[in-house]
Amino acid sequence: MELRKDPITQSWVILGQREALGDAPEECPLEPAKIEKLRSILTWPAEGAWQVRVLPHPEPLYHVEGEPARLAEGMYDKMGALGAHEVVVETPLHDKRMSQFSDEEIERVLWVWASRIADLKKDARFKYVSVLRTRARWPGKSGRTLIRS
Numbered sequence: 001m002e003l004r005k006d007p008i009t010q011s012w013v014i015l016g017q018r019e020a021l022g023d024a025p026e027e028c029p030l031e032p033a034k035i036e037k038l039r040s041i042l043t044w045p046a047e048g049a050w051q052v053r054v055l056p057h058p059e060p061l062y063h064v065e066g067e068p069a070r071l072a073e074g075m076y077d078k079m080g081a082l083g084a085h086e087v088v089v090e091t092p093l094h095d096k097r098m099s100q101f102s103d104e105e106i107e108r109v110l111w112v113w114a115s116r117i118a119d120l121k122k123d124a125r126f127k128y129v130s131v132l133r134t135r136a137r138w139p140g141k142s143g144r145t146l147i148r149s
Contacts, residue, residue: 001061005077014061014081029058032092041086044112051105052112053089060085068125084120088112098133 001016035053042054062083070079090098090109098106117129 001081003079003081007075016081028094030055030087030089030094032094035089035092042112042115044108050092052091052108054112054116055087055089057085057087064123082125084126086116088116 001014003012004015005012035055038055040050040053040055042052043050044052062081062085064082064084066080066082068079068082070077072078088109091101091105098109101109113131117131120126120129
């Protein structure tokens with residue numbers, strides 16, 4: 001994987017090929033019982049039963065380790081896929097959608113997003129942070145937020 005600067009739009013795009021993973025798993029890797037066993041970047045609240053958790057993405061496109069290693073090759077600027085790729089698990093209730101959240105639950109999720117963005121902005125290697133809210137690829141499962149920088 002690498003980032004390449006489009007010479008026309010001046011935007012960076014990620015290129016590369018991931019290994020074929022075969023069929024999508026039948027079970028969601030972010031089931032509450034599995035989440036409990038994963039390393040957490042941030043848990044809210046810090047004590048007691050969690051309401052929101054931030055985890056490293058299980059198949060990250062970007063990696064925090066290393067330096068950008070930017071170089072020119074022909075008409076392109078290129079660099080390694082440096083960054084963070086995280087998943088915000090918005091609720092321990094796996095089938096609950098954000099449209100069903102109370103104001104307090106939405107506030108918690110927004111606070112966690114803001115907290116992660118503020119933390120990632122401290123790393124001078126990261127030039128921007130993108131929050132993408134998406135639905136999991138496993139049918140019937142609630143949305144997850146991806147934070148990429």
